[in-house]
Amino acid sequence: MTAETLAVKAPVLDLDPFSDDFLTDPYDAHEQMREAGPVFWLERYGVYGVARHDEVARVLTDHGTFVSSRGVGISDFVKEKPWRPPSLLLEADPPQHTKARQVVTKILTVKLLRSLKDGFQAHADELVARVAAQGGVVDGVHDLAEPYPLAVFPDFIGLSKDGRENLLPYGSMVFNTFGPRNGHFERALERGAAAQGWIMEQCRPGSPSPDGLGAQIHAAAAEAGFNEEDQAKLLRSFLSAGVDTTVHGIGNALQCLAENPEQFTALREDPSLARAAFEETVRYSSPVQTFFRTTNKATEVSGIALPEGSKVLMFLAAANRDPRQWENPSAFDIRRKAAGHVGFGFGIHACLGQMLARLEGECFLTALARHVSRIELAGEPQQQLNNTLRGLDSLPLRLTAA
Template sequence: MTAQPVTAAVPELDLDPFSDEFLTDPWSAHELMREAGPVFRLQRYGVYGVARFDEVARVLADHETYVSSRGVGLSDFATEKPWRPPSLLLEADPPHHTKARHVVTGILTPNLLRSLKEGFQERADELVARVAARGGVIDGVTDLAEAFPLQVFPDFVGLPEDGRENLLPYGSMVFNTFGPRNRHFERALERGAKAQEWIMEQCQPGVPVPGGLGEKIHTAAAEAGYGPDEQARLLRSFLSAGVDTTVHGIGNALQCLAANPEQFAALSGDPSLARSAFEETVRFSSPVQTFFRTTSRETELSGVALPEGSKVLMFLAAANRDPRRWEKPNEFDIRRKAAGHVGFGFGVHACLGQMLARLEGECFLTALARHVASIEPAGEPVQQLNNTLRGLDSLPLRLTAA
């Protein structure tokens, strides 16, 4: 006689992870979810949730059971029409995802990224030194966190100077649509409508500047058998997530360093800690807070039975502060070995642009260590509320030039 598996009871939580209150300050709710159990249900949306590191990692690793092709947001593409044609990378599963990913990884090689470092560092040094020399109060978001990626990323892709401001509202729109149709979703669609037109224009074959990433993606995609529309969608996927997440990572790093002067002193004393400092920022503040998966079959997770078609919300930020995985997880420590966090995901759907984001973050924080003697808060930061991302709209700072 075969023993029957024991199915654990599923805690039911009356939390709204897309409410303004939650998005503004999620940390206490994250602790509540982690302590509720390895798997729980969010009553408001009828979805399962995981907030502990081990369960989030298991869902990320098992792409056959927890699929992306049914949408990485609340909407299930098996039963609801997507608001735009699905991404060939983010919202696809193998073998279709494997083919598309191969096109991009064949271009974004370690050698290519190493070749960018000197130029990125020069741009970061020039920007940070110029802003620090101004004195007075600056906005860490608009003056630094947005300014640097909006210089180097579009140049790398081969986008024109005119219209680059559309990258931010477009990215914000994409990430907001992973949540429910709340006011953030609706406002993002409204603000992103014009940006979406510009993005799609820039993604068409023959439009990106010759020699840039955009042209290379079109060439490689055509060789892989993709038609013009699919080539544009492939490049669009890269533009969707290539700026906002890096902007938020840099902005959050500035906020963390200003709030923890001993950590900035450590960085100033040893600029080689810049990569580690950016990695710790991604763990500590998690620019990408959540992602959904959908079960492709009936399964079990940590003793909990999940029916086929279940939406599972992964709280990446909660996993990145799980005390079961990290010592003193609520402390910002740039000397921490933060490798292994889930801020960029992992497995077949690990963020394709993570190496580029890390390069930009490292170059920026190296420049900060070189050209800034002190960094202090100069007013209340303004949190940007997004259904998926965590970042700032404004960060008043006072910098002293080195």
């Protein structure tokens, strides 16, 4: 029985989740998808979709049925050649994925991250205090959300000081190519092409500084039996997701706080809420909106039959506003217990850098609470359109220094 035959059992939706209108403002469409049913068929692309929290979590955690090795984008690697060598972390299944992930997790420990906090906090305090003291209108993206991760993350990895601007177009390229070959895909490939050479050079064994995480990953990977090419791939996988998502998380947090002044007041009064504020941002305005999986055998989800080889598009951001999971989900509330959101994924493929992203987000928002007494929009935010990510190109803000 074909996917098309079985698909009549699922509601059929004529939505384009990669159109400019959808990417600009997806929330009405998210509600339509959630209310259509636990599983639906997206006619335009010939893929299934899940937008409710329970079904998204089911697909994420059942890695034996919904595999990543066939691609976490719209392309099925069994049927078409990937545009680049697959990631050893993101686009792999056990046991290959387990071996690669263990290399990084045994280095990226809670103890290590705790040792970074003072330095990360000092950098955030300096940046936010300096920008707030300038007065006038600032750009929350270019003046704050981008410079902070582009400093602390590459320093941590041990990357060259020169060329770090390549990290953003490279990450944008990777995430755009999970979608269809549309204008965003093509433009990202064009912009990212120049960045690829720098990224490849930075990931080569011997290139990162010996005291950084990159060199530690190379050494641990070599000890685990990875050749030099795969050592570079492993670090590249970590880099591709380590900056854009954090930049967007911080930018989205700034927008949320500017648009909800009572929430910023709460943060100012209690800076210990910074961690929760970043967590709520990831739930409310998820930097990673979607990911795909592929069924490696016939299965079912909530009574809907899916044949082998079905592409399943998980709407993480829609799940994060599912009223079946959250009370008043369309409200931004930094006191909310946001644990359980799927903004960083679930299961064995949960975001490997989520602890680092949370540390950066917490330090930045703590600095904002310390050094800014008022934050308000000074113009219309400009959305950055990406097939997978949600973030801003520009965020005009007026900050009042504390």
